[in-house]
Amino acid sequence: MHIQETFRALADPTRREILLHLSRQQMTIGEVTEKFEITRAAVKKHLNILEEGQLISVHVQGRERINRLEAQGLSAVSDWIGYFDQFWDQHLGALKNAVENSENAKRQAIKGKI
Structure with missing residues (x-):
């Protein structure tokens, strides 16, 4: 179920902070990693979970993978809470x-x- 993956993605404070950064601008994995004191592999894992929760999308641009906030992914959470x-x-x-x-x-x- 989509909403469960979204809540799972939002459950972690690091992932919520990543979303805040991505709300300001699109970022590569390296740019996201620079914002945290964790390994690139850990950031990649967090980004994968955010993508599974449909909160971000990843677009290939040359050799870079650009991570972008998908705000509509939060609509399912908003609807659930709105109830x-x-x-x-x-x-x-x-x-x-x-x-x-x-x-x-x-x-x-x-x-x-x-």
């Missing part, structure tokens, strides 16, 4: 009503004392 927004909306709506009812009750009590 749960409805529960926050319901709870926040209930909280708003409770606060408003409490304020109204206080106003009524103050009016009753006057």
Whole structure:
């Protein structure tokens, strides 16, 4: 399932940082490696996982492999998380009503004392 590979790719802080770098510009493996204190092989492994999660794409340009952020890969994650927004909306709506009812009750009590 695509969403599982995407979440797997996002689970690692190094991969999330790689995505941040790629959001600013396309980079070769060497350029990505320069940003971290890990081996080129480790960076390559992270890039492979990001590609499996459909968060980046790799394009060959001469002898270079250019890594590019694929922002639409995040849409599946956004959609999945968005589903749960409805529960926050319901709870926040209930909280708003409770606060408003409490304020109204206080106003009524103050009016009753006057």
